[in-house]
Amino acid sequence: MLQLPHNVQTRWKILPHFLRLMKQHVTSFDYFVQTEIKKVAPNQTVRSEVDPNFYLSYTDVYVGSPSIEEDAFTSTAATPLECRLRDCTYSAPIYVDVKYRRGPQIVTTSKVPIGCIPIMLHSCKCVLYEKSRSELEALKECPHDPGGYFIVKGVEKVILMQEQLSKNRMIIERDAKGVFCAAITSSTHERKSRCSIVVKPTSHGYRVYLKHNTLGDDIPVAVILKAMGMECDQEIAELVGSGDCRIASIFVNSMEEPSAARVKTQKQALAYIGEAIRAKYKAQSVDGVRFLQYAPHGRRSISADEEARDVLAHVVLSHVPVVNYDFVAKRTYVGHVTKRVIAALLDNSLLDDKDYYGNKRLELAGQLLSLLFEDLFKRFNSDLKRSADLVLQKQNRTAVFDIVKSTIWRTDTLAQGFVHAISTGNWVLKRFKMDRAGVTQVLSRLSYISAIGMMTRVNSQFEKTRKTSGPRALQPSQWGMLCPADTPEGETCGLVKNLALLAHVTTDAEIETTKRSCYDLGVEQLGHLNGTALNSHATAYLVFLNGLVIGACSRPHKLAHALRRMRRSKRIGEHISVYTHSVHRAIYIACDGGRVCRPLIIASRGRSRLLPQILEHKTLNVHIFRLALGQLTASGVVEYVDVNEENNCFIALDENQLTHCHTHLEVDPATVLGVVCGLVAFPHHNQSPRNTYQCAMGKQSMGSVATNQFERMDSLLYSLVYPQKAIVKSRILDLVHFDDLPGGCNATLAVMSCSGYDIEDAIILNKNSLDRGFLRCLVLKKHQASIRRYANGTFDRTIGPPPLSSFIQGIHDTRYQRYSALDDDGICLVGERLNDQSIIINREVPIESPDVVYSSARERSQSGGWRMSTTPGSPAKFKSQSCSYKAPAPSVVDRVLLTANETDQFLVKVMVRQSRRPEIGDKFASRHGQKGVCGAIISQEDMPFTDVGICPDVIMNPHGFPSRMTVGKIIELVAGKAGVCHGRQAFGTAFGESRGSADHSKEASRELLAYGYSYIGKDLLYSGTSGDLLRAFVFMGPVFYQKLKHMVMDKMHSRARGSILSYILYIVLVDIQFLILALMFI
Secondary structure, three states: OOOOOHHHHHHHHHHHHHOOOOHHHHHHHHHHHHHHHHHHHHHOEEEOOOOOOOEEEEEEEEEOOOEEEOOOOOEEEOOHHHHHHHOOOOEEEEEEEEEEEEOOEEEEEEEEEEEEEEOOOOOOOOOOOOOOHHHHHHOOOOOOOOOOOEEEOOEEEEEOEEEEEOOOOEEEEEOOOOOEEEEEEEEOOOOEEEEEEEEEEEOOEEEEEEEEOOEOOOEEHHHHHHHOOOOOHHHHHHHHHOOOHHHHHHHOOHHHHHHHOOOOOHHHHHHHHHHHEOHHHOOOOOOHHHHHHHOOOOOOOOOHHHHHHHHHHHOOOOOOOOEOOEOHHHHHHHHHHHHHHHHHHHOHHHOOOOOOHHHEEEEOHHHHHHHHHHHHHHHHHHHHHHHHHHHHOOOOOOOOOOOOOOOOOOOHHHHHHHHHHHHHOOEEEHHHOEEEOOOEEEOOOOOHHHHHHHHOEEEEOOOOOOOOOOOOOOOHHHOOOEOOOOOOOHHHOOOEEEEOOOOEEOOOOOHHHHHHHHHHOOOEOHHHOOHHHHHOOOOOEEEEEOOEEEEEEOOHHHHHHHHHHHHHOOOOOOOOEEEEEOOOOEEEEEOOOOOEEEEEEEEEOOEEOOOHHHHOOOOOOHHHHHHHHHOOOOOOOEEEEEOOHHHHOOEEOOHHHOOOOOOEEOOOHHHHOOOOHHHOOOHHHOOHHHHHHHHHHHOOEOOOOOOOOOOOOOOEEEEEOOOOOOOEEOHHHHHOOOOOOOOOEEEEEEEOOOOOOOOOOOEEEEHHHHHOOOOOEEEEEEEEEEEOEOOOOOEOEEOOOOOHHHOOOHHHOHHHHOOOOEOOOOEEOOOOEEOOOOEEEOEEEEOOOOOOOOOOHHHHHHOOOOOOOOOOOOOOOEEEOOEEOOOOOOEEEEEEEEEEOOOOOEEEEEEEEEEEOOOOOOEEEEOOOOEEEEEEEEOHHHOOEEOOOOOOOEEEOHHHOOOOOOHHHHHHHHHHHHHHHHOOOEEEOOOOOOOOOEOOHHHHHHHHHHOOOOOOOEEOEEOOOOOOEOOOOEEEEEEEEEEEOOOHHHHOOOOOOOOHHHHHHHHHHHHHHHHHHHHHOO
16 A cells, blocks of 8 residues: 655644634634624614604624524524424524613613524534534534525525725735725725826926826825925925935926915815715715814814815825814825835836735625625614614604513514525615625536535636736736636636645734734834835835734834744734835735635754654543644644735755755645545646646536435435445545545446447446446435415315226326326325426315415514405315426436425425436546547447456546646546456556655556556457457456436426428528539539
């Protein structure tokens, strides 16, 4: 068996600890329900315009445990499987603690429900959280199911990661007109805005201006700086250009702008800006409270300079906070941006790349749900205030108004808002100017690997119809963060991506702790510095924290080294990024969410810090071993590095490449691939497009969905009858438990020309292999009917089959045979055979009844139960509305479920099973992107065979190799053949031959020679038809094959009606046209 070298074994031991395929989804949701949700609600207070004494304030908000509301007064604990089967939403109530006025009293109440929120599986609020394997099996859940998705109305939904440009960061670019500009998108909880600082060529040289949609005209930057308190021209010049004479020579033209506009003081600059504010933004830049602070008593308006000062403080570059109108941080930021734009004008290589992945952020489920909750909660309070005003304005109230116990306290606003957004995938938030579609998608359950691949998908908001190549191209900055092969074909190529194996997406960390650490390490606050101090010294670097200037440092490398040491000892967050930029003369520290990072082994003095002794715990138990793995980041052995900080790193791919200059070592080069591409054997030997094709086809292959697949009742389920472990596998395959839920079979493949049925990638299958169950699959489809009860007391019903005497031909009547599968209750029996048009559920609905049902059990109980018909005693008339089976091939009833959903509606679910044998036209594929349909099925007697009687399962045409260049498939066959001879699984991990994590082709060849086979994998075959020895050696061995979901049975379509003559006439006319054309060229 293949033995890993000791150093590689050590690195593969730590890899499962850092494998976080779904961790980013769960961590983001946990942060939302534990932290973000508490920041939104306590800031809200509901006040009445009718009664100024009335108020309601929220003191706390928290999420309960998942439950299902059975009626108005009863709720039961919910499990994910129960919600799937009952078409319910797996949700938990949201509770608040409130303090409000009830008449003359101040009342404090706790645990008041305000709505429900869907719960992410395996999150901290889920019943599956930190459950053991046996506990998960007791709940009938798959132990390998990673979670990270929601169940809404019985359907599994996943919120895809959304790729966005980073907020609160400057991007230096060149616009369509060739003008150099710095674009800054500011985003805070209060507002979002976009600001630009541009360098315009004029007849008097270059001039620098600030653009904002609040301002009607472009304002000179020198005027902006004067309005922010820099009245002295020398201070402005020192802030922007004192460090570089070339920058100063260009900016000197902009220094003439204030004099031309007759602006010398801060008040004059504010008045100049105030006149430029657009009319529709006047008096809207401040809220009512701030307006009252500005305007003296009796004044109805504020002056232009006060308006401009407020715009500069809270609208322009709103992410830079201004306290008590102290503009020190904001004017330093403006000066730095101006300097960078002019530097890019002088050197075009300093322009930023929008597609550089350090400028991107990923929005996860927690961030999107936080925005949605804030919007829904404001709507809830707005409706509550409006309803309270209507009640309070009534003078003849008989009782004291208690808002919590009144009927206006509705809990459906939040519940319906969450369910609608996740069900439709439409995130429409007017307050945040967000209008997105396709945010959520139904979780693909075609196979286990398709579900895993969908959870790691990254969706871009870039328009798919645009033909721009930049956003679609593979960026060097994506190395180790995104899979280079897993992207779709067509218009979404490069826009839909997948995370790499060890990539992790950060969540927001506490910013104040990091800021205090920076000040303790010698960062000087901006109030103590001037422009000369910032620019005159080559060692003076500005310090940015999440895009904000927090100070300056004279020893930048020492500061960066100290922060990294604190991170490695976990005195600050392990995902904090520290990045020094010598050209910008800045240190960028980031602790915001949405950054993609990955773990790297720290190296020092040419040696890895991951020593084998660290993980040698042979005498310790498993718990202590896992604890040792968890301490790797705290002990300075492994650390997380994001895209920006990688620019300061020198990373070695392998331990034998380490030098004294290297700072880090890759955990393993195979981890730069995604989970789907990582399952391919020897992918580094294939042509790149073939790996991309396999990533798409691997998600379309059948296999085992989950260990609880026969407890599920999905709309459509595919399952292989005899799935097998791959003989040649990668070590990544063990990490994702693919051997427990495989998606294919090992086929004996012969590469040879056999008849003419194997051209154009078609394959020939062995009939006897198919009889033995090779690649046979089960297709399970769900048929469902609801038994509704109407408001007038009538309801649907199911009845048994009609009596035999009602059919003229008796048991041979085709109409009677449609009811052959039914039981006496009108529902089909388990195990019954279904043919085309067979009745599955014999349902009847009342003819004269309004199509109205109660929306919930609470509404039914409040109305006093079901209302009876207006004419009691009169029998209801019914019409048939049965559920029938429609398919050309017969099926068998697999399972029947009778249940009820949240609205107390009775449900009948029937799963029908169909066993399908591979047939001509079905599509198959190897793991190397070589797909092909079945061209012929030949009996084993006519197939070629070896001298020991081995007969291939699949015959493939050799012309499929030269143009496709899938060398990995050739090596897989040789390594698999050697593994079969030895009785072991071979390994084909990417880039693994030199590190010992993959079988080397030369070693496999030597092993074949030892067992008496050809070292190149070829065998001597005999013809199955004539028995003669074939004239050439045939390349034959085991290859893992996948059965794709594209089957002939599902593609059989025909028209039921229409003129046959017209179609024949059309064919005849076409033939005549071709005949005339042929005669013309003779």
